[in-house]
Amino acid sequence: MQEQAPHAAETGPRPSILLVTLDTTRADAIGPEASGVETPNFDALAARGLRFRQAYATVPETLPSHASMMTGLYPAGHSVHENARYLSADHPVLAERLGRAGYRTAAFVSSFVLARRFGLARGFAVYDDDLPAGQAERSARATTDHALALLERERGSRLFLWVHYFDPHAPYAAPEPFRSRYASQPYLGEVAAMDEQLGRLVLAFERQAEGPRAIAVVSDHGEGLGDHGESQHGNLVYQATMRVPLVLVGPGVAPGVSDTPVSTRRVFHTILDWAGLGGSDSLRGPGREVVLGEAMRPFLSYGWQPQVMAVEGRRKAILAGRLEAYDVVDDPAETRDLGPEAALSRPLRTALREYPVPSLRPASPADGLGEEERRQLASLGYVSAGAQPIVRKEAPRPADMAWLFPVLDEASTLFVREEYARAIPLLERIRSADPWNLDAALRLATAHSALGHERQALALFERAGEIAPGSQDVKTYLALHYARGKGWPRAVPLLEQIVAEAPDRLPAVEALARVREWQGRKEEAIALWQQVHASRKPSPAELVHLGELAMGAGRTAVALESFENARAALGHAFRNDLELGVLYLAGRRIAEARAALDRVPPSHPGYPMALFKRAQVSVLLGEPDQAARIEVARRRADATTRELIARERLFQAAR
Numbered sequence: 001m002q003e004q005a006p007h008a009a010e011t012g013p014r015p016s017i018l019l020v021t022l023d024t025t026r027a028d029a030i031g032p033e034a035s036g037v038e039t040p041n042f043d044a045l046a047a048r049g050l051r052f053r054q055a056y057a058t059v060p061e062t063l064p065s066h067a068s069m070m071t072g073l074y075p076a077g078h079s080v081h082e083n084a085r086y087l088s089a090d091h092p093v094l095a096e097r098l099g100r101a102g103y104r105t106a107a108f109v110s111s112f113v114l115a116r117r118f119g120l121a122r123g124f125a126v127y128d129d130d131l132p133a134g135q136a137e138r139s140a141r142a143t144t145d146h147a148l149a150l151l152e153r154e155r156g157s158r159l160f161l162w163v164h165y166f167d168p169h170a171p172y173a174a175p176e177p178f179r180s181r182y183a184s185q186p187y188l189g190e191v192a193a194m195d196e197q198l199g200r201l202v203l204a205f206e207r208q209a210e211g212p213r214a215i216a217v218v219s220d221h222g223e224g225l226g227d228h229g230e231s232q233h234g235n236l237v238y239q240a241t242m243r244v245p246l247v248l249v250g251p252g253v254a255p256g257v258s259d260t261p262v263s264t265r266r267v268f269h270t271i272l273d274w275a276g277l278g279g280s281d282s283l284r285g286p287g288r289e290v291v292l293g294e295a296m297r298p299f300l301s302y303g304w305q306p307q308v309m310a311v312e313g314r315r316k317a318i319l320a321g322r323l324e325a326y327d328v329v330d331d332p333a334e335t336r337d338l339g340p341e342a343a344l345s346r347p348l349r350t351a352l353r354e355y356p357v358p359s360l361r362p363a364s365p366a367d368g369l370g371e372e373e374r375r376q377l378a379s380l381g382y383v384s385a386g387a388q389p390i391v392r393k394e395a396p397r398p399a400d401m402a403w404l405f406p407v408l409d410e411a412s413t414l415f416v417r418e419e420y421a422r423a424i425p426l427l428e429r430i431r432s433a434d435p436w437n438l439d440a441a442l443r444l445a446t447a448h449s450a451l452g453h454e455r456q457a458l459a460l461f462e463r464a465g466e467i468a469p470g471s472q473d474v475k476t477y478l479a480l481h482y483a484r485g486k487g488w489p490r491a492v493p494l495l496e497q498i499v500a501e502a503p504d505r506l507p508a509v510e511a512l513a514r515v516r517e518w519q520g521r522k523e524e525a526i527a528l529w530q531q532v533h534a535s536r537k538p539s540p541a542e543l544v545h546l547g548e549l550a551m552g553a554g555r556t557a558v559a560l561e562s563f564e565n566a567r568a569a570l571g572h573a574f575r576n577d578l579e580l581g582v583l584y585l586a587g588r589r590i591a592e593a594r595a596a597l598d599r600v601p602p603s604h605p606g607y608p609m610a611l612f613k614r615a616q617v618s619v620l621l622g623e624p625d626q627a628a629r630i631e632v633a634r635r636r637a638d639a640t641t642r643e644l645i646a647r648e649r650l651f652q653a654a655r
């Protein structure tokens with residue numbers, strides 16, 4: 001390994017820093033050693049930087065892997081083991097630290113999986129998760145366009161810029177010319193297309209920043225592509241999904257290649273080091289470690305064996321029910337299990353054995369550790385949630401269940417698309433093969449619930465509760481089931497409990513907001529909708545809904561803000577100018593009331609009211625045509641406004 005004095009750069013000015021994360025990019029699919037694909041821009045960075053040949057993701061899943069890079073912690077430390085969870089505000093993140101140190105911070109992400117609502121936006125002055133309407137991802141080209149616009153605006157400032165590309169994630173559909181060029185290997189076509197955008201980004205970054213610059217390019221996990229029976233990622237911890245590309249270019253980093261195994265969580269420490277905020281665990285220093293990794297989704301979702309891996313030197317061990325061991329240098333495909341007799345060091349064995357398995361039960365402050373103990377463990381990269389995990393003795397090993405992955409993937413796809421009738425037979429197949437599979441029981445229950453099959457749904461929720469007593473997921477989906485129909489009062493205590501314990505469970509917060517409306521508890525409903533809108537981007541229809549709700553409750557400021565946000569999103573399709581006019585008038589913001597009322601079209605059913613309000617505005621502003629406006633309002637009046645006009649004192653005075 002090429003080593004530098006770890007603090008060589010600290011005397012110089014602090015660099016602008018670019019972090020690029022390449023989703024779903026295998027270590028052998030990019031860079032100078034990749035075959036069958038050309039990635040000249042990554043290669044150019046590798047040529048002038050330090051390339052790690054043994055870099056490992058902490059989890060083969062997008063959100064938890066990124067959470068590790070942003071916190072420096074293993075998932076056992078930051079508690080995000082799966083997608084669709086929330087990174088708690090308890091853990092300091094890179095953007096906060098750099099922001100406080102005077103950096104301008106900005107992030108551009110390309111997948112819904114990393115949307116603001118999942119907690120990674122904290123500390124970023126700009127967090128652009130703006131995806132095309134109705135889509136869950138955007139192309140590297142679109143994301144790069146947005147990032148380049150920021151680089152143009154921020155010319156000369158000291159930046160911490162994070163850009164995330166999602167293209168190599170399934171489905172593989174590269175743009176031309178890569179689609180044709182890689183017709184037989186569409187996955188590699190996506191990687192090549194992404195590399196082109198990486199080139200644009202790096203060029204623009206190096207032009208924008210003054211003074212020193214630092215760049216880290218890393219993947220969040222790889223892709224199975226059939227290795228060990230896994231086509232995508234998330235279920236296993238073999239090299240295909242755990243080993244990732246990692247290149248560092250910047251102050252104090254001599255070009256070269258390192259074969260020392262490292263964890264991508266140390267991207268956190270490396271960036272702090274570059275920024276002059278502390279150098280421990282920086283990849284600029286030597287820091288040998290036992291590298292750890294996990295894939296807990298099969299455990300948390302299906303009840304299979306928890307899976308942990310550890311790498312030291314050329315030895316890799318996987319613990320999932322039993323121990324596997326490999327020599328990843330001689331046998332990178334992990335085809336020859338060296339078995340329990342393999343020569344594994346004591347630190348590696350200890351790290352594997354002591355790695356904390358997450359609990360299915362939510363951690364409550366009561367079963368947490370003491371603050372000091374927590375801090376100590378956290379400094380090692382992990383901390384136990386405290387609650388005892390329940391692992392069934394006869395739980396299957398994920399590697400032995402690979403034959404079921406295609407069925408799980410297909411059922412999941414159909415379920416997410418809400419094609420419940422088609423998902424049900426697949427979910428039944430999973431349940432008969434794997435009766436303790438919590439995810440299948442819950443999805444089946446939810447599918448039956450959505451189709452109105454009350455009896456089947458309740459039986460399956462009961463079964464799910466037996467599989468995972470006290471599970472937050474079971475409670476959440478059961479509550480959503482009740483909230484869907486006549487049984488909604490039964491949802492109330494469940495929803496109250498979930499929202500109190502886990503306010504990041506947005507579907508539960510939304511359901512409780514609707515329930516509060518049905519109960520006529522408007523103030524609480526408004527507060528809950530505001531909570532939802534703060535966590536994710538609301539649709540224009542949701543903004544209008546909140547505006548109407550707030551107007552009905554006399555909450556003028558909230559109503560105005562919601563309607564104005566809806567107007568900004570809808571443009572000419574906005575239909576609530578009358579409400580805006582009324583609200584502004586009530587708030588004595590007369591000029592804004594006039595502008596809003598002037599936008600109400602004659603075709604609007606409330607047009608007589610708009611004319612009446614507009615005439616009031618005219619009088620209040622002392623407009624010369626006020627008499628004519630009163631006259632028009634009177635002529636076009638309906639039953640409601642006729643009364644109002646007759647009683648309006650402003651009009652009597654104006655006469």
Ligand SMILES: [Zn+2]
Nearest residue numbers: 023024062220
């Ligand atoms: Zn990913």
